[in-house]
Amino acid sequence: MTAILDVRDFSVEFRTRSGIVHALDRISFQVARGETMALVGESGSGKSVTAYALLGLLDAAGRITGGSATLEGVELTQASPKELARIRGARAAMIFQNPRAALNPIRPIGRQIADVVRRHAGLSRRDADARAVEMLREVGIPDPARRFAAYPFELSGGMCQRVMIAIAVATRPALLIADEPTTGLDVTTQAVVMDIIQSLAAETGMATILITHDLALAAERSGRIAVMHAGHIVEDAVTAELLAHPRHPYTRRLLAATPTAAGGLADLRAIPGSLPDLRRTDLPPCRFAARCEQRLPACEAPMAWRHLAPAHRVACWNPA
Amino acid sequence: MTGQIGNAPRDFAADPLLDVAELSKRFPLARRGWLGGRAPAMVHAVDDVSFTLGRGETLGLVGESGCGKSTLVRLIARLTDPTSGSIRFNARELAALPARDFARDADRARIQIVFQDAGESINPRFTAADAIADPLRKLRGLRGAALQAKVAEAATLCGLPLELLDRFPHQLSGGQRARVGIARAIAPRPDLLVLDEPTAALDVSVQVTILQLLVTLRETLGISYVFVSHDLNVVRLLCDRVVVMYLGRIVEVGPARAVFDNPLHPYTRGLIAAVPRLDGLRAGGLRLAGDPKSPIDPDPHACRFHGRCPVGTDRCGTEMPALRRFPGSRQAACHFATEPA
Numbered sequence: 001m002t003a004i005l006d007v008r009d010f011s012v013e014f015r016t017r018s019g020i021v022h023a024l025d026r027i028s029f030q031v032a033r034g035e036t037m038a039l040v041g042e043s044g045s046g047k048s049v050t051a052y053a054l055l056g057l058l059d060a061a062g063r064i065t066g067g068s069a070t071l072e073g074v075e076l077t078q079a080s081p082k083e084l085a086r087i088r089g090a091r092a093a094m095i096f097q098n099p100r101a102a103l104n105p106i107r108p109i110g111r112q113i114a115d116v117v118r119r120h121a122g123l124s125r126r127d128a129d130a131r132a133v134e135m136l137r138e139v140g141i142p143d144p145a146r147r148f149a150a151y152p153f154e155l156s157g158g159m160c161q162r163v164m165i166a167i168a169v170a171t172r173p174a175l176l177i178a179d180e181p182t183t184g185l186d187v188t189t190q191a192v193v194m195d196i197i198q199s200l201a202a203e204t205g206m207a208t209i210l211i212t213h214d215l216a217l218a219a220e221r222s223g224r225i226a227v228m229h230a231g232h233i234v235e236d237a238v239t240a241e242l243l244a245h246p247r248h249p250y251t252r253r254l255l256a257a258t259p260t261a262a263g264g265l266a267d268l269r270a271i272p273g274s275l276p277d278l279r280r281t282d283l284p285p286c287r288f289a290a291r292c293e294q295r296l297p298a299c300e301a302p303m304a305w306r307h308l309a310p311a312h313r314v315a316c317w318n319p320a
Numbered sequence: 321m322t323g324q325i326g327n328a329p330r331d332f333a334a335d336p337l338l339d340v341a342e343l344s345k346r347f348p349l350a351r352r353g354w355l356g357g358r359a360p361a362m363v364h365a366v367d368d369v370s371f372t373l374g375r376g377e378t379l380g381l382v383g384e385s386g387c388g389k390s391t392l393v394r395l396i397a398r399l400t401d402p403t404s405g406s407i408r409f410n411a412r413e414l415a416a417l418p419a420r421d422f423a424r425d426a427d428r429a430r431i432q433i434v435f436q437d438a439g440e441s442i443n444p445r446f447t448a449a450d451a452i453a454d455p456l457r458k459l460r461g462l463r464g465a466a467l468q469a470k471v472a473e474a475a476t477l478c479g480l481p482l483e484l485l486d487r488f489p490h491q492l493s494g495g496q497r498a499r500v501g502i503a504r505a506i507a508p509r510p511d512l513l514v515l516d517e518p519t520a521a522l523d524v525s526v527q528v529t530i531l532q533l534l535v536t537l538r539e540t541l542g543i544s545y546v547f548v549s550h551d552l553n554v555v556r557l558l559c560d561r562v563v564v565m566y567l568g569r570i571v572e573v574g575p576a577r578a579v580f581d582n583p584l585h586p587y588t589r590g591l592i593a594a595v596p597r598l599d600g601l602r603a604g605g606l607r608l609a610g611d612p613k614s615p616i617d618p619d620p621h622a623c624r625f626h627g628r629c630p631v632g633t634d635r636c637g638t639e640m641p642a643l644r645r646f647p648g649s650r651q652a653a654c655h656f657a658t659e660p661a
Binding site for chain 1 (some may be wrong): 609
């Protein structure tokens with residue numbers, strides 16, 4: 001397995017008027033060719049910040065303060081804005097929540113796809129248009145030649161998300177980051193959109209990072225799950241293993257709060273406490289410690305990864 | 321052991337709180353031509369919908385976006401006027417009463433609604449206390465100390481610490497805002513609470529606490545709920561019965577557990593198959609491809625699901641299936657639905 005994306009000790013901070021927010025703290029993960037890794041966690045855990053930081057899309061207040069991230073051997077943290085602009089779209093692409101807001105509202109959807117392939121693949125206008133129609137067909141939009149000229153407002157949310165996928169994968173990127181791609185879509189549409197992403201990934205060998213708050217969606221659609229909490233990755237394992245044998249107390253809590261088809265409401269447990277204030281200068285090594293019932297005195301020591309199995313690691317001194 | 325109450329079979333039909341019959345709502349599109357040209361095209365948002373809600377019962381309302389859930393909710397809550405049909409609430413006919421008049425009616429306080437995102441639906445310039453006090457002032461005419469006492473009581477019932485009452489919505493967390501939205505709805509002590517996706521914007525951990533709160537309130541106050549959600553796992557947790565809608569019409573009604581375990585209508589089957597599950601993707605899962613048909617002047621003689629349906633035949637294109645009764649207090653609108661095994 002060769003890692004397409006290799007992230008090591010990657011840290012991000014935001015400077016705000018009320019202090020420095022330690023949004024990501026030395027996170028490390030790899031994504032292999034053709035692999036789908038899900039990044040799950042509650043809101044504010046740093047899932048989206050990870051994606052934005054990797055692609056150089058952080059806003060002006062945020063900066064990468066340490067670590068490395070290489071995509072196909074290219075160091076992203078050292079890349080110039082110009083290099084990043086080339087990599088984005090050509091080698092790494094991202095799709096966003098709320099596709100209607102992410103698309104240009106006053107440009108026909110086909111044109112928006114053609115723009116990307118002209119820019120990154122250097123096709124002529126005619127070839128780019130043909131490619132755009134082909135992409136619309138590939139993502140299952142009926143009557144693609146006619147829909148080429150449609151505007152985003154004329155399409156349903158599910159159709160807009162397909163257009164965004166078409167834009168993202170038109171250049172056959174090595175990495176696709178899907179940030180809550182189906183939040184706000186109906187479950188039926190969600191299933192179809194995720195099918196499209198999965199089949200494209202299978203065909204092209206594209207690595208996918210699926211960012212979601214929905215553990216059940218991650219369970220169905222990813223090969224591996226990394227659980228984030230307050231800017232840390234706390235557990236990372238093959239999906240079936242993580243669901244069957246969660247070891248980090250936070251992962252166990254998250255699973256215990258997720259409604260299932262079988263259990264009743266009485267079987268669900270809320271997670272006590274809340275995320276720590278990431279502006280604190282004295283953040284503990286384990287940011288879950290204050291919410292954790294398995295805390296030990298040893299938890300004050302700097303965090304270290306424990307490798308429980310070849311593909312299962314956990315950042316906890318007292319895993320279950 | 322609380323929380324399981326929701327799924328225990330009870331007979332609610334004997335004494336319905338809400339009895340909706342043949343309810344329809346059509347919206348005209350822009351008029352074509354000058355001076356009484358052709359009749360305008362109509363969007364059939366809710367079409368011939370009938371159901372009852374018992375006292376203390378929780379009814380789930382599910383379906384894709386655009387299926388008419390929100391319009392139906394607005395009709396039940398009497399925020400819009402139906403085109404035809406009847407809404408009987410506490411044995412009183414409300415359908416004929418214009419929504420504008422109902423706003424000042426005595427029964428206004430008896431039907432309350434919790435909107436989707438409390439962060440968006442609460443006046444940003446109201447503190448939590450103002451937001452909860454507003455319906456009490458307008459609908460119950462409370463003032464002064466009596467008002468304050470009722471606000472505090474509603475907040476306490478909803479697990480909202482009193483020291484948070486001076487805060488504005490943007491100073492509250494998502495879960496706290498949801499509690500404010502629920503507190504302001506239960507403050508006038510309604511008989512019927514309409515919940516429109518109350519947990520859609522919340523993390524799972526917070527969602528659990530809000531769902532548990534709703535169960536507690538149902539037990540302590542004896543309120544009936546109409547619970548709208550796209551999250552079928554949540555509907556299953558909270559609801560006694562469930563109504564499945566497709567393009568303005570009811571396609572299936574029944575006890576929640578029976579409908580989810582053994583759906584009769586092919587649309588319900590597709591909807592349930594599409595729900596992600598922690599135990600992973602089921603092989604050969606049914607996929608509902610395509611989008612619903614247009615709700616503008618649909619063919620009155622064709623099943624609305626025809627064309628997208630995996631089991632439909634030509635008959636479905638010429639004969640609208642009626643909602644038929646099945647054993648176990650179930651109903652389904654499909655020519656091919658068979659008795660549950």
